[in-house]
Structures are given as structure tokens and as C-alpha cells.
Amino acid sequence: MNKVVANAHAAISDVQDGMTLMLGGFGLCGIPENLIAALVQKNVKNLTCISNNAGVDDFGIGLMLQQRQVKKMISSYVGENAEFERQLLSGELEVELIPQGTLATRCMAAGYGMPAVFTPAGVGTEVAEGKETRVFNGKTYLMEMAFEADFALVKAWKGDTQGNLIFRATARNFNPLMAMAGKTTIAEVEELVPAGELDPDAIHTPGIYVHRIFQGKDYEKRIEQRTVKPR
Amino acid sequence: MNKVVANAHAAISDVQDGMTLMLGGFGLCGIPENLIAALVQKNVKNLTCISNNAGVDDFGIGLMLQQRQVKKMISSYVGENAEFERQLLSGELEVELIPQGTLATRCMAAGYGMPAVFTPAGVGTEVAEGKETRVFNGKTYLMEMAFEADFALVKAWKGDTQGNLIFRATARNFNPLMAMAGKTTIAEVEELVPAGELDPDAIHTPGIYVHRIFQGKDYEKRIEQRTVKPR
Amino acid sequence: MLNKEQIAQRIARELRNGMYVNLGIGIPTLVANYVPEEMTIVLQSENGLLGMGPFPFDGEEDPDLINAGKQTITTIPGSVFFDSAMSFGMIRAGKVDLTVLGAMEVADNGDIANWKIPGKMVKGMGGAMDLVASAKNIIVAMQHCSRDGKSKLLSSCTLPITGLGCVKKVVSDLGVFDIDHRGFVLLERAPGISVETIVASTEGRLFVPDEVPEMTF
């Protein structure tokens, strides 16, 4: 059950033009830096990317936007990216904005084999257009469909050779949810260990959801909003 | 945010006749032994109990059945309990049997604020009677409603004063799911520690779901099927 | 007229011991600075944290530890991390006691608009739609009027809606308002602000009780 591949390039060798990708991370926190770099180098095109954010101009998914690799973004918040806004306003980029919790839950639904979920988020708004609504206990909910992707690309703190993953702090965010929703899931990790070294009670993503894993390198972990207090 | 109560008796002081309780555990593994003992001593009656199993004749929920405290059991498997079978066949006890995964998911749904979920389990069977079905991608699913309970009684390995819980091995089972589904959730733990001592990355149930917590005592942890191999 | 710090300070008076609270970006974030010392409040950050602490000391920033505004933060003892599905799960299930967020417009029926200005701004709703659709108790921190003097407390929102009938209370630079069947109910005036000024600045239905105390700080 060894799922280790050599590096990011080997891991994405079969990602092709026109595919749908999920990319973990919230802002620049917990994004699969190595996999994004490999996608940029491979220069696959016409991608549909499902990710909570779209990176910043010169990092994260922003690097893929610069190269016009992305046909459509499905995100909840894209406010940190001027190039993104330019492509959107000029019509070069198709964008579907959905509530953050809906995005998270639709990924989880796929991983749990649930074809649809109900959420009140977006009832009465643009988000509800064309969607089925349903009232339970007097409250209105939208029916939202599970999200699947050809590839889910996630970043974990530690992982083992069988694909078990542990995330760190708020870098967890969407990563375990997308890991469950990929037809093929690729995980890059800061530290790859032999099977048996991770505490079985502390694993966030069971290896059954992960198809390929590799040790990432040169993590930049850029901070978007450096906020500090005086000493 | 200190949620510590003195003991099981204090924790269940406001459990009343006719209420709906969830009880964590799979078989006798991970059951809230102290809370069950307190319920037996308090001798509250006409309870509806949601629990995957019904204990054995002389342990777990079986002790409550002996005292005729249970009006209705909602479970997935009850095959280890002669007194249970007797009460059921004689009509003294009302029983609703539902698939194990459905039980788990209906608890999680409550904890996640989802009023209903879709599962294929039970389609075409007795379980489907009276339930709405729906086809997604050519496959038929049942719509199953979220489960709530007046009290959820769970057992964890470690917990802190703010109600954060960590479970151990397969004693996790339904405990974190029911913890999310109780209007009031009470956790008994083998080891109660001050807030800050548990690894925030390794907590299974965030304290926001837990209302009362106490250090349990005298754990018997009875084994149902002792299976060993020769040395 | 209240400044941003005073709006936050006034909202902090709505806090009760033991509350789980989600604070949005902007003025709401400042509310954390005014939690009374004897009170225990646990802050939820919807990217996946309960028990958010203050900003870190310079040099101690952890890129893996940010809040929903993408700011570097710290944690307090008893904190816990989780994924975004559980985070919005606990929000949807009503486990968060109070949500404070900003708004561009609020209507007298509790509708709120705060995510989009057609043709001008396309940043997305983030977690706002989830929060307003599910929170038990929502307080909005906002400026009463736009820079060109137009009321943002309206009879109906002109911008795309974030959520319907969800806002319970508004704290603006001019006053504090409940929202119920009567519309905006004026509870308190900002220091030096007259009822007349508030009436003139409010486009939506406004109910003015016989006595409207002036806030003190």
C-alpha cells in the first residue's frame, strides 16, 4: 500500500488540459505549494479550479492565473488578487462564487458518499438562483450538490507512506475535505514518515482517501496579513 | 468556560422521565459507564434511547432494560441481549432498527446543522417504508432526518475543563457524533486535564459541543468477545 | 458620533460570560479588545479555530496560524483546530452564540447586504452567507450613512442580499437599534447625537420609544 511518488512533477504527470482540480488552503495558509509550482511548469490549460481563494498576484493559484491556465474558478472569496479581478471583469475568466461553508460541505459530501446536502446559506440571494429549496421545521434550505474533482491537491504537515495525513493548526482548513473528494488525491507533506509512526488516534485523513504522497520541499509559507503586537 | 461537574449524579440531575437520550459506544466499547450507572440509580423511566447497541443482559444499557426504564430503543444491532429480545417479543419494548451508517450520519447531521441527509442504505427494504426516496445520478437514496436528543451521554479517553475531548482507538465510534447532537451533552472521561494540556490539533470533539464534563471512576471496560491467539 | 473603537466598545457590552463568539473582519475584530476582564469568551474563527488569542509578538508569527481575515494570530489555552466543514457545521447547528459582522446595508426587516457591489467589487461572500443564515444572534457594526450622506439603514436593501431577515441588532456611529416587527427600534443615542439627527439619517422604518438614553463611555 505504498503510495509514495518521487516529487510533484511525477505526482501530476497525468493531469491534463480541461480537468477539474481542487486545491486545499485558506488564503495562502496550507496551500500545496509544490504541486502548484509543478502545474505552472507543466502549463496545463483550461483548468477548472475549486479552491476557497485564488491566491495573490504572485503566489499560490495567482501564479496559474498569470499564465492563463485557469478557465473557471469556483471559490468563496477572491479579494486579494488584482490579476484575478482584471481577468474576471474582462470576461477572460469564468467565476462561480459560493459560500465558504457550502464549499466545505460539498467537498465533504463527496467524501462521505452523500450526493447532496442542505444548507440555509444563500437562501434568498443570487446563490440560490436555479437551486432547489426545501423547508424543514419552518426554515428554508438550499439543496447543494456534492463536489467531485479529477484531482484533489492537498498539503499536510505530516504524512506516512500509506497516505495517512495530519494537518497543523489552521493550515488544516479545506485540505482534509478536498482530500476526500478527489477521484485521485495527491498530498504533499512537510514530513513524510514510514507507516506506523503517526499516532492512529491523531490522523485527520485516513490513507484510503489518498492515492499519491510525496515529501515537499522549499516551503515558502508566505504570510498574507502580518499582524503583530508590540513587545 | 469551565464545564466541570462533580460526578455522574450531578451531571444527570435534570434528566427526566420521558426524555430522549443518546448513548455513545459500540457494543460495550466506549460506553458511558458512570452515566449509565447514575441513570440506573436515579431510575428515570419511559426513556427513548438512541444507541447503536443495547448492551448485554447485565451491563451497559442492559441494566436500564432490566429496570424497565426504556420505553423505546433506536439501534442498529441488538443481538447480544436476551432480556432485550424478551421485552421486544412481548411488546413491552418499542424498537426501531436502523442501519448503522444511517444512525451515525443522522447524529452528525444534527451536529452540522443539516436537517436531512441522503443515503442508499435500506433502499428497497423495510427501513425505507414511509421515507422519501430520491434518485441522484441513477442511484436511489433515502432521505433520512437528523437526530437530536435532550441529552447526549458520551465517554472519552481524555477531556479538558472546557469540554474538549479525545477518544481512544475504536472506543471513538459514535461518541463524537452523539456529542454533537445533544441539546445538552455530557461527557465522562478517564482523565480530566486543565484547558491547554490537550494538543489542539488532536482534539476530536471541540468543547463548544460539550456542556458538562466530569472525571469518571471505576471503569470496568468489559470485553464482549475475548478473542486471542496462542503465544 | 461613535468612532470605530467606540462602536466595538458598545458591542462588547452585549457579551455574556461563557459565550462562543464569531467576530467578522474590520470593526467587529476590535470587539475582542473590550471583553471585560472577569468574563470568559471563546472566539471562533471560521477557517477552523476555537479559542483565538491576540496578535503574536513581532517575530513570533506562525504562517500556519491565521484568522478568517488571514491575519497572523495566537491561541489561548483550551483552543482547538478543526476543518472548515466542522467549523461551518457548528455555525449551522447554532452552537455559536453571537456573530458580529459589518454591513454595507441593513433593511428594517433584518435583511443584510455586505458582499457585492455590482460592476464595482467582486470579492465574494466568504463565510458571510453561512454566518448570517445560521447564527442565533447577529449584531451588525456599521456606519449609519455612506460618505455622500445616504442612509444605509433602509426599507429594503439595494445591493445584492447576503441573508434574509437575520439581523437582530445594529450598532452604528449614531446609535443602537434592535430590529423587530416595528423596524429599527432606537435603543440608545451616540453621545451628542439627537433623536432628530437619527430620524433624518434613517431611511427605513424607525421606531422611537419615549425615552432614548445617551450612551456613556
Place this chain on the structure above:
Amino acid sequence: MLNKEQIAQRIARELRNGMYVNLGIGIPTLVANYVPEEMTIVLQSENGLLGMGPFPFDGEEDPDLINAGKQTITTIPGSVFFDSAMSFGMIRAGKVDLTVLGAMEVADNGDIANWKIPGKMVKGMGGAMDLVASAKNIIVAMQHCSRDGKSKLLSSCTLPITGLGCVKKVVSDLGVFDIDHRGFVLLERAPGISVETIVASTEGRLFVPDEVPEMTF
């Protein structure tokens, strides 16, 4: 005629390297004893474990570590624990490659009954309904006939159904059968069992190919 161990041994030949497998209670559990040594299989136990190992040595039983049959077990390196919702989530999402379980009756359209005998037995379905409704590949291990000689491979189930049209393969004490549009398709005979015996013992539609090899062990 195959004994229980041989049924398990024959089913083990369906295993492929890298499979995630869920083994039911009874004969299916025995399949674990016949995994070829060079093969890596990860066993899922639906109460919340991936990476189930053999029974513990006497005295090393851990009451917190049991399988879905409530037996004390061990884990192998790389094992992971999770709650029951995630456990059935991965089952429902089709992540488990193979499910082996017992049955009281199987019909020639793939229906299965294994959870209830009206008026006699009320133990409940446990996880069986979830497993049969979701598994990609289900193999049933069963006795071909009841003790009084009645076929359990039927044209339609007489007992309450566990799942519709889900069984892909049956290994009984008499033979191995695929299930497809032709009904039960006889693939292999148990040692010493004739095609005629199997025909006589099968109430449901049975398709017999020109050649039906005899199993060897």
C-alpha cells in the same frame, strides 16, 4: 463440498494487491487468514478502523480495540481510527474495494437477505444495509442449502431484504457463481461436486457454461 475454511480460502483468491477490504462476521473473517504473503491488503472494520491486525496474544487484549464483531483485535503499522460517520462515509463513497459478507438468501438478480427472520430473530442489520447499498464489489460467502435441504440461491428472496441487486459473486460450499443478467453463472465446482448436483440445489436461474472447472486447493 467446501468447508468454511475452504470457502474463505477460495474467496481469498479474489483479493488483489492494494485492496481495501471489509470482511463481515463469520466465514468472511476467516478470509484474512489466506491473504497471500506477498500481497498488501488493508482491512476496514466499520466501527472505525483501517488496518486491522490479527487477534491479540492472550493477556494483551485491549477493551478499547475491537472489530465490528466485537472481538478483541490488534492493528498493523499505518492503521488509523475514525468515528462511525467517517467509516460509513468512506464505505458510501466507494473507497472500500471489496466487501465480503454472509447471507441467508441471495436472489438471481443480486438481492440479498441476511438481517431478519420474522417472528424468530430480531438482531438488527448493523452495518449490513450500508455495506451492501454502497460497496463496489460484494462477494457473499454462504451455505448453498439450508439444513433441511432447501436452496438459498433463489429466484427471489423470501426473507426481508437487506439490499437490492448488489451481490456480484457468491462462493458457496458447492461452487463459485457470478451474478449477471443471466442469473447465477456457475464458474467453478467444489471438488467432487457435479454440475447436476449444483443444478438440483439451485432454485434461482442458473447459467451453466460449457466448461466448469473443478476447484483445487
